[in-house]
Amino acid sequence: MPTQTPNPAHVAEGAIQVHHLITTDHEYDAFRAASLEYSEDWQCFTGFPVISNWSLEEDAAPLFEEGLRALSLKAAVHALTGDDQAAEISIAVPVDEMTHAMLAQAQLLRRIAERHGIQIIHQTDQEHTDYVGTGYTADCYRAAWGQPPARYWLDHTEVLRRREHLAGLYTSIGMGRSGREHSIKFEELASA
Known part of the structure; x- marks a missing residue:
């Protein structure tokens, strides 16, 4: 039987506390710096690029906060339910992409979480990137911090529309399947 989703006000209260514990931890600055340094590897073609006028330099810090x-x-959902699947609430695609950069700092994040008894939840095959601004995640977010920034918290249907546009652009330069393959022969470029 699926776990019932907790009241957004209770989730918000827990999320604010978790956020505070992480941001006041003595290793937070190192965690933040390492997550933002990960930028050299941020080469996803369908995550961050769905943001209009995406700029790594300008968007990285606010997206880290999101x-x-x-x-x-x-x-917070996990703390209230004890259920990993219930905790995999819908997250907007660009925000989810940033969480991957954060989760890549495994040892720092693990130490911070363990010190404060926080369970960080993320499993790619369980994640939900079908966020909508009228859904449960948005209700929890609003209860904690106000309106989610629309620049980053894009509705899933809009993400799909933008991905379709990007796919057409990528195809026009020889990038197939939105960057999952290409027809570029580097050997021919070297000899030219």
Whole structure:
């Protein structure tokens, strides 16, 4: 039987606490710096690029905050339910992409979480990126921090529309399947 979703006000209260514990931890600055340094590897073609006028330099820091809020919401749901699947609430695609950069700092995040008894939840095959601004996640977010920034918290249907546009652009330069394959022969470029 699926776990009932907790009241958004209770999730918000827990998420605010989780967020505070993480941001006041003595290793937070190192965790944040390491997550943002991960930028050299941020080469996803369908996550961050769905943001209009995406700029790594301008968007990384605010998107890090949104990723931290998303992880805090998920941790709060888990604390209230004890259910990993219930904690995999819907997250907007760009925000989810940032959480991957954060989760890549495994040892720092694990130590911070363990010190404060926080369970960080993320499993790719269980994640939900079908976020909508009128859904449960948005209700929890609003109860904690106000309106989610529309620049990053894009509705899933809009993400799909933007991905379709990006796919057409990628195809026009020889990138197939939205960057999952290409027809570029680097050997021919070297000899030219």
